[in-house]
Amino acid sequence: MDTPRARLTPLSQSNSILPHILTGALIGLLLTVPLVIIFYVGDALFGLPFVPFDVLDWMARNLPGGLLTFGIDTMVSVIRTFQLGETSSTAKLGEHTMAITGMIVTGVVAGAAYFGVLSRRSSSPLIPGLILGLIVGVPVALMSRAANFTATADPIISFLWIIGAFLAWGAAFAWAYTRLNGKKYLTDGSYTAEVAGIDRRSFLIRVGGAAATITVVGAGLGTLFNTQKTQTVTVQDTPPQPQNPASNLPNAADPLVPAPGTRPEYTPVEDHYRIDISSRPPLIDGETYKLPIHGLVDNPLDLSLSDIQNSYESIEQYVTLACISNQLGGDLTSTTKWTGVSFQKLLADAQLQPDARYLRITSADGFDETVDINLINQDERIMLTYLWDDQPLPQRNGFPLRIYIPDRYGMKQPKWITDIEVVAEYQEGYWVRRGWDEVARMNTTSVIDTVAVDSVYEADGQMFVPVGGIAHAGARGISKVEVKVDDGEWIEADLRAPLSETTWVIWRYDWPFAEGDHTFYVRAYEGDGALQVETFAPVRPSGATGIHSRSASLEAPTEA
Ligand SMILES: Nc1nc2c(c(=O)[nH]1)N[C@H]1C(S)=C(S)[C@@H](COP(=O)(O)O)O[C@H]1N2
Numbered sequence: 301m302d303t304p305r306a307r308l309t310p311l312s313q314s315n316s317i318l319p320h321i322l323t324g325a326l327i328g329l330l331l332t333v334p335l336v337i338i339f340y341v342g343d344a345l346f347g348l349p350f351v352p353f354d355v356l357d358w359m360a361r362n363l364p365g366g367l368l369t370f371g372i373d374t375m376v377s378v379i380r381t382f383q384l385g386e387t388s389s390t391a392k393l394g395e396h397t398m399a400i401t402g403m404i405v406t407g408v409v410a411g412a413a414y415f416g417v418l419s420r421r422s423s424s425p426l427i428p429g430l431i432l433g434l435i436v437g438v439p440v441a442l443m444s445r446a447a448n449f450t451a452t453a454d455p456i457i458s459f460l461w462i463i464g465a466f467l468a469w470g471a472a473f474a475w476a477y478t479r480l481n482g483k484k485y486l487t488d489g490s491y492t493a494e495v496a497g498i499d500r501r502s503f504l505i506r507v508g509g510a511a512a513t514i515t516v517v518g519a520g521l522g523t524l525f526n527t528q529k530t531q532t533v534t535v536q537d538t539p540p541q542p543q544n545p546a547s548n549l550p551n552a553a554d555p556l557v558p559a560p561g562t563r564p565e566y567t568p569v570e571d572h573y574r575i576d577i578s579s580r581p582p583l584i585d586g587e588t589y590k591l592p593i594h595g596l597v598d599n600p601l602d603l604s605l606s607d608i609q610n611s612y613e614s615i616e617q618y619v620t621l622a623c624i625s626n627q628l629g630g631d632l633t634s635t636t637k638w639t640g641v642s643f644q645k646l647l648a649d650a651q652l653q654p655d656a657r658y659l660r661i662t663s664a665d666g667f668d669e670t671v672d673i674n675l676i677n678q679d680e681r682i683m684l685t686y687l688w689d690d691q692p693l694p695q696r697n698g699f700p701l702r703i704y705i706p707d708r709y710g711m712k713q714p715k716w717i718t719d720i721e722v723v724a725e726y727q728e729g730y731w732v733r734r735g736w737d738e739v740a741r742m743n744t745t746s747v748i749d750t751v752a753v754d755s756v757y758e759a760d761g762q763m764f765v766p767v768g769g770i771a772h773a774g775a776r777g778i779s780k781v782e783v784k785v786d787d788g789e790w791i792e793a794d795l796r797a798p799l800s801e802t803t804w805v806i807w808r809y810d811w812p813f814a815e816g817d818h819t820f821y822v823r824a825y826e827g828d829g830a831l832q833v834e835t836f837a838p839v840r841p842s843g844a845t846g847i848h849s850r851s852a853s854l855e856a857p858t859e860a
């Protein structure tokens with residue numbers, strides 16, 4: 301009788317290479333998932349590097365720029381097309397998934413290759429297994445060393461940990477190969493008796509069970525011990541008073557009520573979008589932190605956080621920040637209050653030498669940008685920021701220090717600043733080297749956040765539907781917003797006073813209701829009356845432009 305068990309002939313008796321490769325791939329999966337988990341536990345318990353993130357981060361920094369930004373653009377588009385959620389956190393989740401999947405796929409391919417190669421030779425599988433561990437482990441350890449800045453463990457221990465884990469992984473392949481081929485290899489390459497006992501199927505089930513156990517136990521342990529390494533900071537002599545933003549905002553007296561469904565005018569800090577080049581944000585100790593300002597200066601500075609907060613007058617600014625990758629109508633833009641020290645004051649203190657022309661800013665995550673000192677001299681609002689919404693910067697938004705440059709997209713504004721060098725020569729910054737706009741001036745943009753079909757109301761015998769959203773022109777202000785419905789005329793909307801001259805403006809237009817399907821369009825004029833660019837441009841290389849529109853189906857409200 302041909303039972304399934306009977307069909308399981310030892311691999312060594314099969315002439316085809318395919319079954320070996322398939323078995324190898326399966327073993328690769330079963331061995332690599334626990335390896336990921338072991339790295340996760342090492343990270344959670346001992347601050348050892350989480351290898352999959354490091355590899356992705358390394359690739360992000362070292363693969364050709366186009367390749368990576370293509371990946372990011374695609375991800376942002378996919379998230380928006382399928383409405384997968386708030387773009388920046390979904391993108392990070394996507395990156396994390398990509399990193400872990402990438403490692404598992406590597407393991408599957410490695411397993412297939414290992415089994416495939418061994419099936420063609422009859423030597424001891426242990427040495428090739430260890431070699432496999434080194435072939436994968438050494439580059440991974442090097443990439444982790446170069447890209448990781450979140451691990452707290454000693455770098456040498458981290459390096460050895462990674463190599464050791466991959467050697468064990470390679471040895472596990474050898475063990476699995478031996479068991480599955482039903483032979484026991486001797487170190488001289490010959491083999492003796494068949495391995496007695498379990499057959500292939502039950503072996504695979506056992507390995508699968510062990511992998512599942514490690515995964516579940518490891519994930520549980522990791523979650524339990526992952527004390528979410530966040531920063532606790534004391535900000536000396538700056539009593540941070542958590543405010544109730546709505547009542548304290550400078551435009552609180554403006555009577556215009558945003559159309560229902562308009563995004564919040566003042567973004568809760570925890571909802572501020574986040575974009576950066578690493579899987580995890582760097583963690584900087586505010587107590588020991590020092591910022592050197594050096595190079596072409598007569599008085600080099602080495603400032604602690606409290607120096608920066610107490611020795612210089614603080615300035616504040618309500619700011620709308622936007623990412624150059626923000627698509628038309630997207631959510632990679634947010635508004636909060638920034639507090640810091642004007643760079644004019646810092647540079648005056650450092651005493652620039654005559655040939656000083658640029659600041660080279662370096663960040664803890666390997667990011668860098670160049671700032672023209674002329675720009676600083678023209679704009680005292682350019683600041684070294686340490687508070688958002690009266691609180692120390694959140695870790696993910698740049699703790700302890702980031703720069704603010706009005707009118708520029710986020711890509712020009714480093715977070716987690718660790719070094720400022722005053723130089724004579726211009727050097728392209730991180731995203732400029734990867735093909736993005738050198739100036740990255742914010743484009744004027746206007747967005748319809750809502751056609752409030754559920755808030756239709758009647759006034760003087762006429763039904764109205766509230767329509768509303770935001771308009772933003774960097775630091776250039778908004779003088780007028782216009783709305784068009786279907787093929788109608790452009791009609792002026794009402795504007796709410798903005799929080800500052802550098803934030804977005806909330807607009808609202810209540811359209812006289814007409815049943816049916818309609819498309820609403822919006823456009824904005826800058827402070828000096830210049831109309832926004834109406835033709836569509838993609839985000840790359842200079843930021844999106846174009847007319848944003850939104851369609852809505854309007855039905856006459858039924859009397860309650
Ligand atoms: N050090 C560092 N600074 C950075 C980045 C980064 O990856 N690393 N990303 C920039 C980009 S592209 C943007 S849009 C803003 C986003 O700031 P946020 O995450 O606080 O919203 O940070 C900028 N500053």
Ligand SMILES: [Mo]
Nearest residue numbers: 623624710711
């Ligand atoms: Mo960005």
